[in-house]
Amino acid sequence: MGSLDTHDSLCRHLAAEARTAILAVDYRLSPEHPHPAPLEDARAALTWLRENGRRHGLDPESLAVAGDSEGAHLAAALAREDPHIAGQLLLYPVVSAATDTASYRRLSRGFPLTAATMRWFMDLYTDGRTEPGEAIVDLAVDPRSIPTFLCTVGHDPLCDDGLTYAAALTRAGAEVQHVHLAQHAHGIFTSAGAVPTAERVLASACAFL
Structure with missing residues (x-):
């Protein structure tokens, strides 16, 4: 799930408030396109931006990556492998394939994203051909020191x-x-309606960008 349409208002907000250009990537989704298709699409978008950005009035030497949930995982994976990315903005990212943490055990029902749903997403992402630990980069292992x-x-x-x-x-x-x-749930930044807490956090995110 997720598309350019579901994240349009969030991307527009970041662009307007941070006064910067946003390139939104409509990467392919599982189960039709499992790993590594989404990461390949993210890499292709970054390559395109580097090669064509100046023609669109953009500065390909001043890039940050951003995303939420799996999009944040793809963004952080790019930032770790590309030393020219200057910063990363990550909203509740997928950090690893581990599903045995206390928060997984705690979130079993009653919320937009539960442990069972997350495990189902991971199964679709790997399509049974790849172990989750091979497909989902463990970002906390040897993280890149990046703003x-x-x-x-x-x-x-x-x-x-x-x-x-x-x-x-x-x-x-x-x-x-x-x-x-502590008192909010996964999806707060793309939920219907304006959540004041989300607006305050996005103001800080835009200042960071």
Whole structure:
């Protein structure tokens, strides 16, 4: 799930408030296009931007990556493999393939994203041909020291992994702005209607960009 349409307002908000250009990537989705198709699409978009950005009035030497959920995982994976990316903005990212954390055990029902749903997503992403640990980069292992804005939410099976990643980035010497919303759930930034807390966090994210 997820598309250019579902994230249009979020991308427009970032572009307007941060006064920067946003290139939104409509990467292929599972199960029709499992790993590594989504990451290949993200890499292709980055390559295109580097080769063609100036023709569109963009500066390909001043790039940050951003995303939410799996999009944040793809963004962070690009940032770790590409030393020319200057920063990353990650909203409740998928950090690893681990599903045995306390937040996974805690979030079993009653929220937009539960542990069972997340495991189902991972199965679709790998299509049974790849182990989740091979397809989903463990971002907390040897993280790149890069300026990072990271938001985690308490009612989210991904919560503990996100906290681990924030700590790993800090130990690696990265400049990290970490916002933890203990009483909010996965999807807060694309939920219907305006959530005041989300608006405040996005203001900080735009200032970071």
